[in-house]
Amino acid sequence: MTEPAQMPEAASAPASAPPPVHAPTPAPSRIDDEAAVDLLEELVSAPSLSGEETLAVTLLVLRMRELGFDAHVDAAGNAVGVIGTGSPHMILLGHIDTVSGVVPVRREAGRLYGRGSVDAKGPLVAFVVASARAAAAGRLGGRVTVIGCVEEEVASSRGAHQAATLPAPDACIIGEPSRWDRITLGYKGYLRARLSRVIDAGHGAHDRASAAAQACRLGVHLEARAAEFDAGRTSVWERLLVHVSRVSAGSDGLQDRAELDLVLRLPAELPPDAAQAWLTEHAAGWTVACEGGLSAWDGPRTTSLHRALSRAIASQGGRARFVRKTGTADLNVVAPAWGCPALAYGPGDASLDHTPDEHIEIAEFLAGVAVLEHLLANPAWAAPAD
Amino acid sequence: MPSCTECSAPLSPPTDAVEGEIVPCPECGTELEIVGLDPVALALAPEVEEDWGE
Numbered sequence: 001m002t003e004p005a006q007m008p009e010a011a012s013a014p015a016s017a018p019p020p021v022h023a024p025t026p027a028p029s030r031i032d033d034e035a036a037v038d039l040l041e042e043l044v045s046a047p048s049l050s051g052e053e054t055l056a057v058t059l060l061v062l063r064m065r066e067l068g069f070d071a072h073v074d075a076a077g078n079a080v081g082v083i084g085t086g087s088p089h090m091i092l093l094g095h096i097d098t099v100s101g102v103v104p105v106r107r108e109a110g111r112l113y114g115r116g117s118v119d120a121k122g123p124l125v126a127f128v129v130a131s132a133r134a135a136a137a138g139r140l141g142g143r144v145t146v147i148g149c150v151e152e153e154v155a156s157s158r159g160a161h162q163a164a165t166l167p168a169p170d171a172c173i174i175g176e177p178s179r180w181d182r183i184t185l186g187y188k189g190y191l192r193a194r195l196s197r198v199i200d201a202g203h204g205a206h207d208r209a210s211a212a213a214q215a216c217r218l219g220v221h222l223e224a225r226a227a228e229f230d231a232g233r234t235s236v237w238e239r240l241l242v243h244v245s246r247v248s249a250g251s252d253g254l255q256d257r258a259e260l261d262l263v264l265r266l267p268a269e270l271p272p273d274a275a276q277a278w279l280t281e282h283a284a285g286w287t288v289a290c291e292g293g294l295s296a297w298d299g300p301r302t303t304s305l306h307r308a309l310s311r312a313i314a315s316q317g318g319r320a321r322f323v324r325k326t327g328t329a330d331l332n333v334v335a336p337a338w339g340c341p342a343l344a345y346g347p348g349d350a351s352l353d354h355t356p357d358e359h360i361e362i363a364e365f366l367a368g369v370a371v372l373e374h375l376l377a378n379p380a381w382a383a384p385a386d
Numbered sequence: 387m388p389s390c391t392e393c394s395a396p397l398s399p400p401t402d403a404v405e406g407e408i409v410p411c412p413e414c415g416t417e418l419e420i421v422g423l424d425p426v427a428l429a430l431a432p433e434v435e436e437d438w439g440e
């Protein structure tokens with residue numbers, strides 16, 4: 001950071017508070033490739049573990065203002081920047097939070113390393129730079145809102161739920177890495193569950209399964225039931241994925257307690273309520289507590305937005321490919337709320353998400369910026385046919 | 387004029403279409419990929435890929 005980090009005013013300030021005093025907005029100027037990568041490195045260098053995003057959000061708001069955005073922090077703590085005027089209106093929404101784990105920030109062999117470099121500050125900064133470039137060139141057709149959302153990596157999805165209260169835009173793109181020439185149409189649903197059971201304590205030399213053993217067996221049992229559910233389903237998109245994330249057991253001397261934590265990745269036919277019922281059915285005798293349920297979301301690939309993005313990819317020498325993914329993203333929150341054409345896009349290799357080797361190829365980051373700039377400068381994405 | 391590979395309905399892809407773009411058949415809804423531009427050629431769109439992760 002090169003400026004004092006003064007917290008930008010929240011849009012939700014009480015009515016009695018003085019009106020926000022934004023820094024003067026300078027005339028937009030084109031941000032070149034070097035400055036774009038510098039901005040990404042700066043944001044990656046700002047720690048932003050889920051729930052602790054204030055520093056990074058403040059930084060992003062300041063930098064957006066410098067690039068000509070009218071930017072603020074919203075009630076959930078998201079960084080929100082608007083550039084351009086009128087319609088059509090595009091929302092570009094990425095998440096600014098990261099998972100834990102320190103990956104030293106460095107540039108090496110054409111790559112930028114760091115936690116969040118690919119998931120998902122790379123796509124988020126690509127949104128900012130592309131919007132700023134299109135505006136500086138006087139080619140931004142309409143208005144673009146860039147949102148850097150908090151808490152995407154945890155069950156709350158707090159930032160996305162706040163964003164979903166905004167009026168529906170004409171189109172939206174979620175920033176997640178899917179390669180610069182690939183368009184993500186949808187994500188599986190999600191449900192986090194904790195299954196618990198209390199049994200009377202007993203001597204370990206007796207012929208009885210301990211609480212810990214029962215939790216382990218339950219995990220195996222549920223994986224087997226999921227395999228039954230998946231019988232005949234060749235597509236991962238259609239399958240129920242059960243991931244055991246934690247097994248825990250303990251005792252107070254009188255009672256033993258076991259807990260089994262699960263993350264379920266849900267097919268479209270199994271919304272969170274149905275998934276909870278499935279768990280309850282197959283975990284008889286266990287208490288089932290769930291949180292963070294999101295239904296799968298899958299969009300078409302023939303809207304004007306999808307076609308315009310395909311053309312933008314072609315403008316950079318690529319040929320668009322389309323994908324559905326096993327993860328869950330803020331797309332699952334805002335797309336059903338807004339009902340507009342929506343997809344996920346962003347440069348980078350998603351297999352590096354959450355890994356100790358997390359990085360983004362700088363050339364790919366810049367290719368993604370160029371694609372997005374081309375898209376935003378050609379408002380065919382909002383053709384009336386949609 | 388190109389036609390749908392499934393129902394033979396005539397199609398008029400956008401004049402600025404590019405190879406790889408997916409267009410729906412207005413008659414049967416089949417997704418078609420533009421595989422050539424001069425002249426315009428259509429093929430059944432490839433299956434959507436699947437990938438792990440976010």
